[in-house]
Amino acid sequence: MRSALLLTVVALLVALPAVGLAEPVKGMVDGSSAFVHPIDLPANTVQGTDGRTIDIVGDASNSSSASSRAKGNSYRVDTSVTLDEVEFWLSFTGAQTLTYYVFVSPVEFGTYTEVYRDSEVVNGIGTGWYSSGTIAVPLSAGNHYIIAVSWNGSMTYYYGTGDSQDTSFGAQVHGYAVGFDPLPASFDSTVNDQAIYYQRLMTTAISAVEDVTWGGIKALYR
Numbered sequence: 600m601r602s603a604l605l606l607t608v609v610a611l612l613v614a615l616p617a618v619g620l621a622e623p624v625k626g627m628v629d630g631s632s633a634f635v636h637p638i639d640l641p642a643n644t645v646q647g648t649d650g651r652t653i654d655i656v657g658d659a660s661n662s663s664s665a666s667s668r669a670k671g672n673s674y675r676v677d678t679s680v681t682l683d684e685v686e687f688w689l690s691f692t693g694a695q696t697l698t699y700y701v702f703v704s705p706v707e708f709g710t711y712t713e714v715y716r717d718s719e720v721v722n723g724i725g726t727g728w729y730s731s732g733t734i735a736v737p738l739s740a741g742n743h744y745i746i747a748v749s750w751n752g753s754m755t756y757y758y759g760t761g762d763s764q765d766t767s768f769g770a771q772v773h774g775y776a777v778g779f780d781p782l783p784a785s786f787d788s789t790v791n792d793q794a795i796y797y798q799r800l801m802t803t804a805i806s807a808v809e810d811v812t813w814g815g816i817k818a819l820y821r
Contacts, residue, residue, distance in 0.1 A: 628760055629663060629794040630776035635760060637793070642765035651683055652802050654766040657795035658759040659688060669778030670756050670796050671700070671747025673707060673788060674738070677769040680802040682736045687748045688797035690755040691723035698781055699731035701738075702745040704788070707772050711745050712785045726755075728799065737805065738768065745788060746798065749780035757797040764795055768802060771795055 623634040643655040656672060685699065698718040702711035715736045721729060729748075738744055764771040774794035778786070 627776070627790050627792045629661070629758060629774070630792065633793075635793045637762040640759075640761045640764040640795070642767060644767045647801065650803070652680075652767045652804075654768075654800045654802070655798075656764055656766065656771050656800065657688075657757070657797040659757040659797055660759050661794075662690075662755055662757045664753060664755045666753045667749075667751055667780045668754070668756075669698075669700075669747050669749035669775070669780055669782050670758075670794075671745050671775045671778075672771045672796050672798060673711075673743055673745045673773045673775055674766065675707065675769040675772050676738045676740050676742055676744060678767075679740045679805045680738050680768045681805055682734060682738050682746070682800060682802055684731055684733055684801040685746055686728040686730045686799040686801075688727070688757050688799075689723075689729050689748075689750075690726035690757075691750070691752065692725060693752070694720055694722050695750050695752040695754070697721045697729060698749045699734070700745070700747045700749070700782055701734075701736045702747070702782075702785070704743045704745075705741075707743045708789045708791075710785055710787050711743075713782075714744075718781075738802070743772070745775050746800070747775055747778065747782065749778060749782055751780050758794040759797070760793050761795055762791075762793060766800070 626635045645653050647653050701715035703714050704711040774792040776792045
C-alpha cells in the first residue's frame with residue numbers, strides 16, 4: 600500500500616509543470632536573436648549616504664566587446680525624479696571618448712529625442728563603474744527615457760537579461776542595443792530587446808511646490 604502511494608506521488612510530481620519559470624520564447628538579446636525567459640525582475644534599490652536613491656539595473660552575468668557602439672536602457676517613469684548621475688559598468692584601458700546621453704519619448708516604442716549629451720576623454724583603468732558626473736536631468740512621470748553611453752574605441756560592456764526590471768521611480772522596460780557612436784539627436788527604438796545593461800542611476804525626488812509657496816515666489820516679482 601505504501602509503495603503504491605509513493606508511486607502515485609512521484610507520478611504527480613513528474614506531471615506537474617515547473618512553477619515560476621516561463622517557457623523560453625524567441626526574442627532579441629543585445630541585438631541578436633535568442634531564446635529568452637521573459638521574466639520581470641524586482642528592483643535593486645539602496646539609499647545613498649548623501650540622500651540620493653541609487654537603482655542598480657542589470658548585472659554582469661553577460662558580456663560582449665564591440666567598437667564604436669552605444670548601449671543603454673529604456674525606462675518608464677511613473678514618479679517624477681531628477682537624474683543626478685548615471686554610471687555604466689564597463690571594461691577598457693587607455694584613453695577613449697565616452698559620451699553620455701538621455702533621450703525622451705512619450706511612448707516606449709517610438710522616436711526618442713535628445714535632452715542631454717556630454718562627452719569626455721576618459722582613461723580606462725579596466726573593469727569598473729564609469730560615471731557621467733553630475734547631470735541634473737528631470738525625468739517626468741508619463742514619459743519614457745533611454746539612458747545610454749557610447750564610445751569611440753573598443754569596449755567590453757555587461758548586461759543581465761529579462762523583460763523588465765522595477766526601479767524606485769518606474770521600471771526598465773527594454774534594452775537599447777543597436778546604436779553607434781555618436782548617437783544622432785533622435786532615433787527610433789522599436790525592438791523589445793531583453794538585455795538589461797548594467798547601470799547605476801542616482802536620483803532625487805521632485806517635490807511639488809505648495810500653492811502658498813508659489814504665491815510667495817510670485818509676490819517677489821510683482
